[in-house]
Amino acid sequence: xxxxxxxxxxxxxxxxxxxxxxxxxxxxxxxxxxxxxxxxxxxxxxxxxxxxxxxxxxxxxxxxxxxxxxxxxxxxxxxxxxxxxxxxxxxxxx
Numbered sequence: 001x002x003x004x005x006x007x008x009x010x011x012x013x014x015x016x017x018x019x020x021x022x023x024x025x026x027x028x029x030x031x032x033x034x035x036x037x038x039x040x041x042x043x044x045x046x047x048x049x050x051x052x053x054x055x056x057x058x059x060x061x062x063x064x065x066x067x068x069x070x071x072x073x074x075x076x077x078x079x080x081x082x083x084x085x086x087x088x089x090x091x092x093x094x
Contacts, residue, residue: 002087005091018055022073028070054077055077
């Protein structure tokens, strides 16, 4: 029996965000925006959804005088990503 894929991670942009953070542990908003080629508005919405699910933590601060938003993947986020990948592999083995 196939396991259900996490609908939160099944979105292309959210999956890309999580893939980046799994390997980096943390990244700033600008870096994620560049790598995913997302608009600022869409990226902000998707980061908020992942934060609300507990998959990442967002911290706002400053780098010099410039505002900086940094995203950190959580243990729950890592576990959800790993489970998603395992479930996806089961689909590919059919």
